[in-house]
Amino acid sequence: MTGPVITIKDVAALAGVSPATASRVLSGNPATSSEAMAKVIAAASKLGYHPNAQARALRSTRTNVVGLLVSDVRNPFFANLAHAAEQAALSKGLVTLLGNANESIEQQDRYLDTFISQRVAGVIAAPQGDGSPSLRAVLERGIPTVFVDRTVDGIDVPSVTTNSDSGIRQAVEHLARQGHSRVGYIAGPETTSTGRERLRSFAQAAHDFGLSEDPALTFIGDFQPASGAAGARHLLALPQRPTAVLAADSPMAVGALSTLTREGIRIGSDMALIAFDDLEWFPLLDAPLTVIAHDVEVMGRTAVQLLLDVIDGRRPESVVLPSELIVRASTGTPPRRQVS
Amino acid sequence: MTGPVITIKDVAALAGVSPATASRVLSGNPATSSEAMAKVIAAASKLGYHPNAQARALRSTRTNVVGLLVSDVRNPFFANLAHAAEQAALSKGLVTLLGNANESIEQQDRYLDTFISQRVAGVIAAPQGDGSPSLRAVLERGIPTVFVDRTVDGIDVPSVTTNSDSGIRQAVEHLARQGHSRVGYIAGPETTSTGRERLRSFAQAAHDFGLSEDPALTFIGDFQPASGAAGARHLLALPQRPTAVLAADSPMAVGALSTLTREGIRIGSDMALIAFDDLEWFPLLDAPLTVIAHDVEVMGRTAVQLLLDVIDGRRPESVVLPSELIVRASTGTPPRRQVS
DNA sequence: CGATTCCATGGAATCGATTCCACGGCCCTA
DNA sequence: TAGGGCCGTGGAATCGATTCCATGGAATCG
Numbered sequence: 001m002t003g004p005v006i007t008i009k010d011v012a013a014l015a016g017v018s019p020a021t022a023s024r025v026l027s028g029n030p031a032t033s034s035e036a037m038a039k040v041i042a043a044a045s046k047l048g049y050h051p052n053a054q055a056r057a058l059r060s061t062r063t064n065v066v067g068l069l070v071s072d073v074r075n076p077f078f079a080n081l082a083h084a085a086e087q088a089a090l091s092k093g094l095v096t097l098l099g100n101a102n103e104s105i106e107q108q109d110r111y112l113d114t115f116i117s118q119r120v121a122g123v124i125a126a127p128q129g130d131g132s133p134s135l136r137a138v139l140e141r142g143i144p145t146v147f148v149d150r151t152v153d154g155i156d157v158p159s160v161t162t163n164s165d166s167g168i169r170q171a172v173e174h175l176a177r178q179g180h181s182r183v184g185y186i187a188g189p190e191t192t193s194t195g196r197e198r199l200r201s202f203a204q205a206a207h208d209f210g211l212s213e214d215p216a217l218t219f220i221g222d223f224q225p226a227s228g229a230a231g232a233r234h235l236l237a238l239p240q241r242p243t244a245v246l247a248a249d250s251p252m253a254v255g256a257l258s259t260l261t262r263e264g265i266r267i268g269s270d271m272a273l274i275a276f277d278d279l280e281w282f283p284l285l286d287a288p289l290t291v292i293a294h295d296v297e298v299m300g301r302t303a304v305q306l307l308l309d310v311i312d313g314r315r316p317e318s319v320v321l322p323s324e325l326i327v328r329a330s331t332g333t334p335p336r337r338q339v340s
Numbered sequence: 341m342t343g344p345v346i347t348i349k350d351v352a353a354l355a356g357v358s359p360a361t362a363s364r365v366l367s368g369n370p371a372t373s374s375e376a377m378a379k380v381i382a383a384a385s386k387l388g389y390h391p392n393a394q395a396r397a398l399r400s401t402r403t404n405v406v407g408l409l410v411s412d413v414r415n416p417f418f419a420n421l422a423h424a425a426e427q428a429a430l431s432k433g434l435v436t437l438l439g440n441a442n443e444s445i446e447q448q449d450r451y452l453d454t455f456i457s458q459r460v461a462g463v464i465a466a467p468q469g470d471g472s473p474s475l476r477a478v479l480e481r482g483i484p485t486v487f488v489d490r491t492v493d494g495i496d497v498p499s500v501t502t503n504s505d506s507g508i509r510q511a512v513e514h515l516a517r518q519g520h521s522r523v524g525y526i527a528g529p530e531t532t533s534t535g536r537e538r539l540r541s542f543a544q545a546a547h548d549f550g551l552s553e554d555p556a557l558t559f560i561g562d563f564q565p566a567s568g569a570a571g572a573r574h575l576l577a578l579p580q581r582p583t584a585v586l587a588a589d590s591p592m593a594v595g596a597l598s599t600l601t602r603e604g605i606r607i608g609s610d611m612a613l614i615a616f617d618d619l620e621w622f623p624l625l626d627a628p629l630t631v632i633a634h635d636v637e638v639m640g641r642t643a644v645q646l647l648l649d650v651i652d653g654r655r656p657e658s659v660v661l662p663s664e665l666i667v668r669a670s671t672g673t674p675p676r677r678q679v680s
Numbered sequence: 681c682g683a684t685t686c687c688a689t690g691g692a693a694t695c696g697a698t699t700c701c702a703c704g705g706c707c708c709t710a
Numbered sequence: 711t712a713g714g715g716c717c718g719t720g721g722a723a724t725c726g727a728t729t730c731c732a733t734g735g736a737a738t739c740g
Contacts, residue, residue, distance in 0.1 A: 005481075005726095007725095007726055007727080008726065008727060008728095009726080009727095017689080017690085018689065018690045018691075019690085019691095019726090019727080019728095020689070020690055020691075020692095020728080020729080021688080021689060021690075023727065023728055023729085024688090024689090024728090024729095026727095027727090027728075029728095029729095031687070031688060031689090032688070032689090033687090033688060033689090036688080036689085048477055048480075050453065050456040050457050050477070051457055051726085051727075052398070052457065052459060052725085052726050052727065053394075053454075053457040053458050053459065053727095054393075054394040054395075054397045054398040054403075054458075054459060054725085054726080054727090055394075055398050055695090055725070055726035055727040055728085056726080056727050056728075057394045057695095057727090058392070058394040058395050058398055058694095058695050058696065058697090058725090058726080058727075058728090059694070059695050059726080059727050059728040059729075060695085060727080060728055060729085061695075063394075065458075072423070073413060073419045073422055073423050073426075074416070074419050074420055074423050076414070076416070076419075079413045079414050079416075079419045080414055082413055082438075083412070083413050083414050083440060086413075086438070086440050087440070087442070090447070090450070095437070095439075095451070095454045096437075096438065097405075097435070097436075097437050097438075098422075098426070098436065098437070098438035099435075100423060100426050100427070102427070107430070110430070111435070113390065114393075114435050116390040117390050117391055117392065117393040118393050118394075118405075119392060119393065119394060137388060137390070140388075141345075141390075225620065254620065254621050254624070257621075257624055258620070258621075258623075258624055261624055280565065280594065280598075281594050281597075281598075281621065283598075284594070284597055284598060284601055284625065284626075285624065285625060285626065286624075286625065286626035345696095347695095347696055347697080348696065348697060348698095349696080349697095357719080357720085358719065358720045358721075359696090359697080359698095359720085359721095360698080360699080360719070360720055360721075360722095361718080361719060361720075363697065363698055363699085364698090364699095364718090364719090366697095367697090367698075369698095369699095371717070371718060371719090372718070372719090373717090373718060373719090376718080376719085391696085391697075392695085392696050392697065393697095394695085394696080394697090395695070395696035395697040395698085395725090396696080396697050396698075397697090397725095398695090398696080398697075398698090398724095398725050398726065398727090399696080399697050399698040399699075399724070399725050400697080400698055400699085400725085401725075
C-alpha cells in the first residue's frame with residue numbers, strides 16, 4: 001500500500017555524496033560544487049524525492065506556510081480575499097493554510113491554535129472579538145501577524161483595512177439628496193471592528209445629513225444572509241417603514257434583497273437598497289444594485305506584502321484603502337410619498 | 341521579539357515527571373495515572389504549551405492535516421464545497437490545507453507537491469488533466485486520496501461526483517418542449533471530467549430530442565466568467581442565433597448573462613438561459629434563472645467521509661449524487677419565431 | 681617554495697515529540 | 711510466603727532534515 005519513503009540519505013547515497021552535501025544542494029546553499037549539484041539533482045529527480053517538510057521545519061524552525069484566517073469563505077468578499085492573498089503568497093513561495101472561523105470566536109481560536117502548533121511563518125487574520133486568548137498567544141510567541149479587513153482594539157499589529165466611512169457618508173448623502181429621510185441600516189455584529197465602525201459612520205452621517213435617528217431603523221445582524229433577511233423583515237414590520245435600506249455587507253444585502261423581493265417590494269422604486277461590497281453580478285439584477293465598493297484584490301496582495309515585511313523584521317505602516325459609492329438603479333428614483 | 345519556546349520537557353519538568361509520561365498524558369495514551377495526568381495538564385496550561393506539530397508528525401508519521409485541492413475558490417460552487425468539507429473535517433479533528441489550482445495544471449501540481457512534502461493525512465481533490473506526474477506521485481506514495489466533483493480517467497480512487505447527465509437531459513427536454521431547436525452550449529474545458537461528460541450528455545440529449553446538432557452551437561470555455569462572456573458573444577455572432585443557452589457552470593453563466601444583458605437581450609423572452617449549479621441569488625434576477633442543481637453541502641461532507649474510510653484502510657464505494665432541473669422564469673416563454 | 685586562506689565536503693549533533701524497552705512496585709494466586 | 715502478571719514510569723533511540731565544526735586539498739601570496 002504505502003510506497004517506499006525516500007529520504008535525503010537515499011538521494012545522497014545514489015549521488016555518492018554525504019547527506020550534508022545533498023542537503024546543501026537541495027536547499028540552495030551556494031557552498032556546493034557544480035558537479036555535486038548535478039549528481040544530487042539527478043538522483044533526487046530519479047528517485048522522486050519530496051523533502052519532508054516536518055523534518056525541515058523542525059530543524060530550521062522556519063516554514064513556508066502562512067495561516068490565513070477568514071470568517072467565511074462562502075462570503076464572496078472573503079473568497080476573493082483568500083484567492084488574492086493565496087496567489088500573492090504563492091508567488092513568494094508560501095503556501096496558505098486556510099482557516100474558516102465561521103463568524104465564531106471558538107472556531108477562530110481553534111484555527112489559531114492550529115497555526116501555532118504548525119509553527120506557521122506568519123498569520124493573516126480577519127479577527128473577531130477583542131483579543132481572545134489564542135490571538136494573544138499568537139502575538140506573545142512573536143509570530144508575525146497582520147490583520148486584514150478588520151482589527152482588534154488595543155492590539156497593535158499592522159493591518160490593511162477599508163476606510164468605510166467615506167463610502168458610507170457618500171451613500172447617506174446620496175440617499176438624503178434623493179429625498180429619503182428614513183433609512184434602515186442592517187449592521188454587522190459588534191464583535192467585529194467593521195461592524196462597529198460602519199455603524200458609527202452610518203449613525204454620524206445620518207445625523208449630519210438630517211436623516212431620522214430612530215433606533216428602530218438599525219438592525220444588528222451577523223454578516224450572514226439569514227440575518228439580512230431577518231433585518232429586512234424587521235424593517236418592513238415597523239409602523240413607519242424606511243424608504244431605503246443600507247446593508248453592511250453583501251451576504252446580508254442578498255438576504256434582505258431576497259426577503260424584499262418575496263414580499264413584492266420593488267427595489268429602486270418601492271425601496272432603495274445599497275450594499276457594502278460590490279459583486280460582479282450586482283449590476284445584472286433587475287434593479288442593478290448601488291454599492292459601496294472597495295478593492296479586494298489589492299487588499300489581499302497588500303496583506304501578504306505587509307506580512308513579508310513583518311517576517312523580515314520591518315515594522316510596516318498599516319494601510320487604509322478607500323471605499324466609494326457606485327450609483328446604480330437600486331437607488332435610482334426618489335422615495336414615494338409616505339402614505340402613512 | 342520571539343517569545344520563549346515551551347517544549348514538552350518544560351512541561352514535564354514543571355509537572356515533576358519525565359517527558360515520556362508527559363507525552364503520554366498529552367496524546368491521550370491511557371497508560372497514565374490520574375495524578376500524573378492532573379499535574380501534566382496543569383503544567384501545560386500554566387505554561388501555555390502548544391505542541392510542535394512538526395516534531396509530532398515527524399516521529400509518528402501521522403498528521404491531522406488534509407489537503408483540499410479545488411480549482412477556484414472564487415467559484416461559489418467550490419467555495420461552498422470547501423466550506424462544507426472544511427467544516428466536516430474540523431468536526432473530525434482534521435484541519436484543511438487549501439490549494440487553489442486556478443484551473444491550471446501547473447498550480448495544481450505545485451499544491452500536490454506541497455501536500456506530499458507536508459505529509460498530509462489525505463487529499464481531497466477536484467483534479468484536472470489526465471494524471472499529472474504529481475498526482476501519480478501522490479497515489480504511488482499511498483497517500484489516501486478521494487476525488488470530488490471531478491475524476492481522472494484511468495485513475496481508480498473513490499470519488500463523489502454529480503450525475504450531470506440526468507439534469508442535462510431534463511434541461512434539454514424542457515427546452516425542446518418549449519419549442520427551442522437551436523440551443524447554444526457553453527462547455528467546460530476538455531481537461532476536466534465534468535467538462536467532457538456534460539458536453540457528451542448535452543450532445544446526446546440534443547440528438548435524442550431533435551435539437552440542431554450544428555457544432556457552431558458549442559463553445560468550449562474554461563469554467564471562468566470571461567469565457568462565458570466570450571461564449572455568449574460567439575453565439576450571438578452566429579448567422580443563425582440560438583434561442584436558448586445552457587452554460588456548464590455558474591461563473592460562465594454569469595459571464596454569459598452579463599454579455600447578453602449588455603447587448604440588450606432580455607433573458608426569458610429574447611433568449612432562454614440555463615446554468616449548471618444553483619446560487620442563492622439566481623432566483624433574485626430579473627428573470628430568475630432556471631438551473632440544474634445539485635447538493636454541494638452533501639458532496640463536501642461525503643468526500644470527507646470517504647477520505648476517512650480510505651485513511652482507515654477501507655475501500656469505500658464511489659458516490660454519485662443526483663442533479664435535477666429547477667425551472668424558473670429564464671426559460672419561461674417559448675422562443676420567438678426565427679426572423680432570420 | 682612554504683605558509684596562509686578559501687572552500688567543498690563529511691561526521692555528528694540537533695530540533696521536539698513519540699515510542700520501544702526495561703524496571704520496579706503492587707496485587708493476586710498457588 | 712514466593713512467584714507470576716500487570717501497570718505506570720523513565721531512559722534512550724528514533725523520525726528526516728539542517729547546520730556546526732573539523733578536515734583536507736587546491737589556490738594564492740609573499
